[in-house]
Amino acid sequence: MSQRHTTLGSYPTTRMRRNRRSDWSRRLVAETKLSVDDLIWPVFVQEGSNSRTPVASMPGVDRLSVDLFVEALKQARDLGIPAVAIFPEVDAAKKTSDAREAYNPDNLVCRAIRAAKKSVPGIGIVCDVALDPFNADGHDGIVRDGEILNDESIEVMTRQALVQSEAGCDVQAPSDMMDGRIGAFRKAMDAAGYQHVQIMSYAAKYASAFYNPFRDAIGSSGALKGDKKTYQMDPANSDEALREVGHDIAEGADMVMVKPGLPYLDIVRRVKDAFGVPTYAYQVSGEYAMLRGAADRGWLDWEKVLLETLSCFKRAGCDGILTYGAVDAARLLRGK
Ligand code: PBG
Numbered sequence: 001m002s003q004r005h006t007t008l009g010s011y012p013t014t015r016m017r018r019n020r021r022s023d024w025s026r027r028l029v030a031e032t033k034l035s036v037d038d039l040i041w042p043v044f045v046q047e048g049s050n051s052r053t054p055v056a057s058m059p060g061v062d063r064l065s066v067d068l069f070v071e072a073l074k075q076a077r078d079l080g081i082p083a084v085a086i087f088p089e090v091d092a093a094k095k096t097s098d099a100r101e102a103y104n105p106d107n108l109v110c111r112a113i114r115a116a117k118k119s120v121p122g123i124g125i126v127c128d129v130a131l132d133p134f135n136a137d138g139h140d141g142i143v144r145d146g147e148i149l150n151d152e153s154i155e156v157m158t159r160q161a162l163v164q165s166e167a168g169c170d171v172q173a174p175s176d177m178m179d180g181r182i183g184a185f186r187k188a189m190d191a192a193g194y195q196h197v198q199i200m201s202y203a204a205k206y207a208s209a210f211y212n213p214f215r216d217a218i219g220s221s222g223a224l225k226g227d228k229k230t231y232q233m234d235p236a237n238s239d240e241a242l243r244e245v246g247h248d249i250a251e252g253a254d255m256v257m258v259k260p261g262l263p264y265l266d267i268v269r270r271v272k273d274a275f276g277v278p279t280y281a282y283q284v285s286g287e288y289a290m291l292r293g294a295a296d297r298g299w300l301d302w303e304k305v306l307l308e309t310l311s312c313f314k315r316a317g318c319d320g321i322l323t324y325g326a327v328d329a330a331r332l333l334r335g336k
Pocket of ligand 1: 215
């Protein structure tokens with residue numbers, strides 16, 4: 001950022017309120033602008049057909065069977081939302097300690113990708129790369145004797161990234177926080193002919209208490225033993241986030257993400273200023289639940305807090321935001 005004097009001019013010759021007097025003037029001086037092009041919509045999918053299940057801790061969010069997911073995609077595309085991110089609720093019977101369902105080419109995620117690509121081409125499909133929906137332990141990696149194994153987890157997730165690429169996934173989004181996974185996925189994907197598939201790395205992902213509603217939605221809360229502090233970052237740290245992001249860019253990440261969102265906007269700003277790469281943040285399930293929960297009680301205005309928080313992400317330096325409010329925001333931004 002350029003050096004600026006914040007005290008240029010003084011009252012009464014300078015009156016800061018003059019530029020704010022009318023709507024046209026406020027629009028003229030606005031420094032950032034939120035648009036539908038900034039939105040990525042995370043969607044939960046489940047088995048079955050023509051079925052939807054409300055997520056209790058996320059009012060207004062339903063898990064969708066693949067056919068209804070495709071219908072929802074059409075709606076998102078028609079609103080101009082560029083991309084959706086798929087998260088599966090995997091049947092408990094398919095969760096094992098080796099998480100092998102993660103690389104079954106016919107797993108729920110791959111079926112959802114194929115259905116999406118067939119019926120709604122033109123909308124970007126982002127897929128999580130992590131083992132927690134498939135792992136009996138609820139951890140993002142393979143667990144042995146209480147330890148989350150790094151390199152073994154990468155081997156399994158590499159196979160996951162390959163089946164997802166084969167099914168037509170546009171963006172692999174590793175949320176697992178193992179060391180070295182971006183480089184491993186890039187190498188394997190390139191060798192298999194998927195040079196065009198992008199990687200959006202969850203580069204600075206914190207061990208946060210704001211993920212609980214998500215874990216309910218994908219059915220991993222009950223399974224999870226312990227916490228994720230040996231791989232996700234300590235919320236106290238900021239310099240460390242820059243090292244994480246630097247490694248992921250060096251290993252081939254096309255885009256980087258900070259997660260959670262609102263309590264971590266200082267990290268977004270540092271990342272954007274330090275690296276200048278496409279930078280995203282995830283307004284996570286707990287953030288959504290806080291806003292919606294309060295709005296449902298009449299304590300907050302949902303539409304206003306949604307647009308305000310999303311604008312704050314832009315101001316902090318985000319090129320885009322993953323938000324469960326993407327469809328509502330797109331409607332509001334389009335005046336529909
Ligand atoms: C796990 C994953 C999580 C989220 C996205 N991918 C949860 C976790 O790390 O336990 C959280 C998203 C949200 O809370 O909305 N791979």
